[in-house]
Amino acid sequence: MAFAPALDALIDAFRVLPGVGQKTAQRMAFHLLQSERQGGQRLAQALGEALERVGHCRQCRMFAEDDICDICRSSRRDARVLCVVESPADVLAVEQNTDFRGRYFVLMGHLSPIDGIGPEELGLDQLRERLRDGEVKELILATGATVEGDATASYIGDLAARHGASATRIAHGVPVGGELEYVDAGTLAQAFSGRRQL
Template identity: 70%
Template sequence: MFSRHVDALIDAFRVLPGVGPRSAQRMTFHLLERDREGGQGLVEALQRALEHVGQCRQCRMLSDEDICGICRSERRDASLLCVVESPADVMAIEQATDYRGRYFVLMGHFSPLDGIGPDELGLDLLEQRLDSGEVAEMILATNPTVEGEATASYLMDMARSRNVRSSRIAHGVPIGGELEYVDGGTLSHAFQGRLEIK
């Protein structure tokens, strides 16, 4: 219906998560009608990122260097290793907490139906980190989904077999939340993870 270049751009935007046909069309028209300079900046930034961003050799975080800034930092506590599913999880923890340890990014979770197992999650590299003797505690911060819980359980066993302490981040009722509006799974997790008041 449109120019083949317009159609191609709409299709290109649809590769992004959460972007459907309408959103892709709006973004395309916005760039072409009102912000061609912004569109050019987007093209250049995307091209540079695709050419230069890879994974850190130690933690698998997205990085434009072999070893990312967090792994290189002497200010980080190497005895604490937080395992997360994605780079977005690292950013969320960094922005919302005062965690000063290091990370390991799985780039996913166990999903046998999708063919994602230990090899795809880089668990051989994680085993090397645990075997080094440097890690005293592995903090499991996988998502509270069925797949995330299965992944966390596997990782707990991996840590236990190496005498590395493992802990799981708490899940439950959000601050400011009201119990009547909290879903059953979240409430169940909150009860299972309850703490003694001292």
């Protein structure tokens, strides 16, 4: 069934979001038009403002409205320790769940040659410059526990070594509160190979 052109355009617009297919996009569009027109106006305004005002921090590549984000600008953060993450959502996870007080470098992805994502697309030339100036002493590699995340961590670890900085990788393994019988084989293998002395 064909809808009004403006409604079709709205449904297609929602489909750019991750995990949103045709049915979900239709449900969202119908909801806004049927019972949340004011909410839709707020959404449109907030989206427009965010797209216009939010860019990337020149130092860490995190989303920011200024050239330098609050974390990079803070004198209370340790500039010698840099946590390398794949996405802005990872920064939020580390900030909310740990006591990490260093700074970040956001890759905005991971190495994936098959998708045409190499070191240049991840800003690794910018990271190389930060390592070259000598301020960074440790890189904490907090990339995903995937083949691509591991390859990215390995590549960056080599980069750190060439510039005299140490590189550490976050631990992977059994989640807190997890029971061994429910843990997948890869996670359990990682937990055993990464065990440490008590």
